[in-house]
Amino acid sequence: MVLFHLAPQWDALRHFGLVATIVDVGYSGVTLFFVLSGFILSYNYLNRDVPVKKFWVARAARVLPVYLFALILSAPFDLHTCHKLGISFFPTALYAPLLIQSWIPKAALLWNGPGWSLSCEAFFYLLFPFIVVPTARLFRRNFVGVFAIVWLLGMLPSLLYAFGQPEGLVDSGSHATLLSFIKFNPVLRLPEFILGIGIGTCYVDGRRFSKPLAAAVLSVLGLVVLLIGLSRMPYPALHNALLVPIYGTLIFSLACDPKILGNPILVLLGESSYSLYLLFGSTHSMCSILARRCGLSGQNIVNVGYLMIALLVAIAGYKLIEVPGRVFIRSRLAVADRKSLAVAGSAS
Numbered sequence: 001m002v003l004f005h006l007a008p009q010w011d012a013l014r015h016f017g018l019v020a021t022i023v024d025v026g027y028s029g030v031t032l033f034f035v036l037s038g039f040i041l042s043y044n045y046l047n048r049d050v051p052v053k054k055f056w057v058a059r060a061a062r063v064l065p066v067y068l069f070a071l072i073l074s075a076p077f078d079l080h081t082c083h084k085l086g087i088s089f090f091p092t093a094l095y096a097p098l099l100i101q102s103w104i105p106k107a108a109l110l111w112n113g114p115g116w117s118l119s120c121e122a123f124f125y126l127l128f129p130f131i132v133v134p135t136a137r138l139f140r141r142n143f144v145g146v147f148a149i150v151w152l153l154g155m156l157p158s159l160l161y162a163f164g165q166p167e168g169l170v171d172s173g174s175h176a177t178l179l180s181f182i183k184f185n186p187v188l189r190l191p192e193f194i195l196g197i198g199i200g201t202c203y204v205d206g207r208r209f210s211k212p213l214a215a216a217v218l219s220v221l222g223l224v225v226l227l228i229g230l231s232r233m234p235y236p237a238l239h240n241a242l243l244v245p246i247y248g249t250l251i252f253s254l255a256c257d258p259k260i261l262g263n264p265i266l267v268l269l270g271e272s273s274y275s276l277y278l279l280f281g282s283t284h285s286m287c288s289i290l291a292r293r294c295g296l297s298g299q300n301i302v303n304v305g306y307l308m309i310a311l312l313v314a315i316a317g318y319k320l321i322e323v324p325g326r327v328f329i330r331s332r333l334a335v336a337d338r339k340s341l342a343v344a345g346s347a348s
Contacts (some may be wrong), residue, residue, distance in 0.1 A: 025227050027172055028238045030117050031192050032247045033277075037121060038196020039203070039251050041128055046136055046204050052129045057333045059125045063274075065325025066317055067118055070278040071096055074112040077285045082110060105180035114277055116184050123186035124193045132197060139198040140205070147198055154191030154241025157182045162237035171235050183239050192241050199248045203255055212256035219250035268315065275317030276310060283310045 045055065082089060087110065095101040096111035102119035109116060138146045167176040182188055209215045223246050230238055254260055261270065287306050 024172075025231050025238050027236075028227070028243050030239075031241060031243055032251075033117060034120070034124075034189060034192035035196035035199065035244055035247050036251055037124065038193040038198075039200040039248075039255070040196075042132060042136065042197045042200030043204055043255075045128075046132060046201065050129075054333075055129055056125065057329065061326040061329035061333075063118055063121065064329070066275050066278055066322045067115060068097070069317070069321050070112050070282065071115065073279065073282040074285075077282065078111045102184040102186055105177050105184060106175070108180055108184040109175075112278065113281060118278075120184070120186040120189045120193075124190065127190075131194075135194055135197050136201040136204075139201045143198065143202065147195060150191045150194050150198070151241055151244055154188075154195070154244065157188050158236050158238075158240040158242070162234040165234065174235075179236065183236060189240065192244055195241070195244050195248060196251075199252055203252060208256045209253050212253045213260055215253035215256070216250060216260055219246055219253055222246050223250065269311075272311070272314040272318040275322055276314035279313050279317050280310045283313045 079089070081087075082092065092107050092110050095104060095107050096115055096119075099115075099119045099122040101107050101111065102116045102123075108119070161179065161182050167174075167178055170176055170179050223243070226243065226246060227238075230242075261267070284306055287309055
């Protein structure tokens with residue numbers, strides 16, 4: 001996904017036809033993010049009796065520190081964009097801090113664009129404590145049938161739009177209202193999260209691939225073939241749930257054998273991926289300004305530098321903001337809970 005956002009300024013990628021084709025549909029990686037989220041949450045909470053409040057605080061502690069930092073970091077660039085587009089500062093500036101921007105099609109990308117997916121995640125987190133058990137029960141009764149129905153519901157809106165073309169020809173740079181609604185609306189993206197819960201339920205119930213490494217390799221190869229083969233489909237056919245089966249198979253196979261990605265460097269990159277996703281845009285904007293002032297803009301080596309700097313910033317964001325922020329929020333909750341118990345005890 002990082003390469004997808006970097007590709008317009010990186011001409012060298014165009015010389016590698018296969019790579020360029022895959023990068024052009026990098027936006028489909030958000031589906032992987034939603035499925036993985038449902039999988040991980042079901043793995044961690046399906047068979048645990050966790051209070052709803054504690055779950056929500058845990059999720060806030062996980063996502064908010066880097067999310068809010070990324071908003072602050074991107075604010076100067078987003079203000080410039082709003083001014084250039086003639087968009088008023090208020091109320092659009094309130095949507096992203098409140099995690100409601102994905103409900104408003106024209107505002108979804110205004111403030112630190114990648115944050116729209118966290119707006120969807122906030123909705124998923126709100127629902128999760130109430131839907132996880134009944135959802136798991138349905139998948140346990142008839143996994144294939146429920147999976148097929150939810151998958152169809154997830155990909156139908158984008159497929160109907162792609163082939164019906166109600167707003168004419170569009171591409172990944174288009175911001176038509178109905179297109180934005182289909183791409184960003186949390187309700188329309190919910191099936192991908194639910195399918196992740198279903199896949200996670202299978203894992204929690206003890207189902208495993210006998211040869212997870214082979215399954216992972218086949219998943220990656222199948223994904224590459226699909227991305228190449230489907231890349232000529234009308235946009236945004238690949239944007240929503242179409243690739244859930246292949247992404248889900250990849251997630252499940254990697255979970256079956258943690259050693260596949262057990263290398264410490266890969267573990268660190270995985271832990272830093274959330275920070276990379278949210279901080280890359282601002283990092284790239286800052287580096288682009290610096291490159292232009294130094295007369296280096298547009299050179300391929302500069303784009304490689306962007307990637308290296310973005311990785312370093314992401315790792316720093318994980319170590320210095322995400323982890324300490326998570327600990328701080330959880331510790332504040334623990335203190336608040338102890339005070340509540342003390343007050344209740346004294347009152348009795």
